[in-house]
Amino acid sequence: MAFDVRCTHAGVPSALSGGSLKCPAHGSIFDPESGQVIRGPAVEPLKSYRTIETDGEIRILIS
Numbered sequence: 472m473a474f475d476v477r478c479t480h481a482g483v484p485s486a487l488s489g490g491s492l493k494c495p496a497h498g499s500i501f502d503p504e505s506g507q508v509i510r511g512p513a514v515e516p517l518k519s520y521r522t523i524e525t526d527g528e529i530r531i532l533i534s
């Protein structure tokens with residue numbers, strides 16, 4: 472699974488830090504494996520995309 476790391480609160484990119492995805496703007500935290508909100512103010516999970524791996528190449532399925 473791949474995630475759009477733009478925070479669902481106001482669109483600021485979140486980044487991996489200490490094992491979670493943290494938004495530097497207002498402090499939302501997301502689970503890096505599920506994209507679910509751990510701490511707000513965001514209430515919606517990160518947008519996610521399915522991925523496939525073929526011959527060592529990872530492709531993101533956007534539909």
Ligand code: FES
Binds near residue numbers: 499
């Ligand atoms: S934009 Fe990420 S918490 Fe507000």
